[in-house]
Amino acid sequence: QVQLVESGGGLVQAGGSLRLSCAASGRTSSSYVMGWFRQAPGKEREFVAGISRSGGSTYYADSVKGRFTISRDNAKNTVYLQMSSLKPEDTAVYYCAACRTVVVAKNPAAYDLWGQGTQVTVSS
Numbered sequence: 001q002v003q004l005v006e007s008g009g010g011l012v013q014a015g016g017s018l019r020l021s022c023a024a025s026g027r028t029s030s031s032y033v034m035g036w037f038r039q040a041p042g043k044e045r046e047f048v049a050g051i052s053r054s055g056g057s058t059y060y061a062d063s064v065k066g067r068f069t070i071s072r073d074n075a076k077n078t079v080y081l082q083m084s085s086l087k088p089e090d091t092a093v094y095y096c097a098a099c100r101t102v103v104v105a106k107n108p109a110a111y112d113l114w115g116q117g118t119q120v121t122v123s124s
Contacts, residue, residue, distance in 0.1 A: 002026045002113055004096045009118030012086055016122070020081040022096030022115060030054075030074040033099050036081045037108055038092035038120075045095070049081060050104035059104045064090075086122045093117040 008020040020036070035050040049070035050059045058070050069082040079096060097111035105111065 002032065002098055004098060004113055004115035006094065006096045006115040006118040009094060009120045011121045011123065014086060014088055014122055014124050016086050017082070017084045018086065018120060020083070020094055020096075020118060020120075022079040022081075024077040024079075024098070028074070028077060030077075031100070032113070033101055033104050034070075034072060034079045035097045035099070035104065035106075035111060036070060036079075037095045037097060037111075038090075039095070039117075040092040043092075045108050047106040047108070048094070050106065051079065052104055057104065059106070083120070086120075088122045088124045090120060091122050092120060094120050 003025045005023050012018055036048040037045050038048050039045040048061055051070045051072050055072045067085045072079045095117045096115040098113040099111040
């Protein structure tokens with residue numbers, strides 16, 4: 001069983017950058033499609049970015065396209081989310097998740113494993 005632990009969240013000014021990491025322990029994370037989701041207070045959890053098992057395919061929500069980059073290092077069992085040009089509306093708890101689908105899924109229900117989340121706060 002894979003366990004996911006996020007890190008790298010924090011407080012940043014608008015226009016700044018943060019890099020989130022998601023370390024997977026247990027079974028190798030390369031067996032899973034990986035995704036990043038976020039949830040702001042009073043809102044539903046939403047897809048942010050996803051990456052295929054090999055890392056060869058990536059997908060982004062329109063709201064973050066061009067600003068966020070997802071990547072993975074399977075040798076380190078770690079997935080990253082580089083966030084740049086951050087906006088106050090990016091403020092949320094960010095979650096790393098893993099699923100066994102063949103292709104990247106955008107529906108949170110497709111994901112079997114979740115991390116505990118890391119808070120990202122962007123001040124204006």
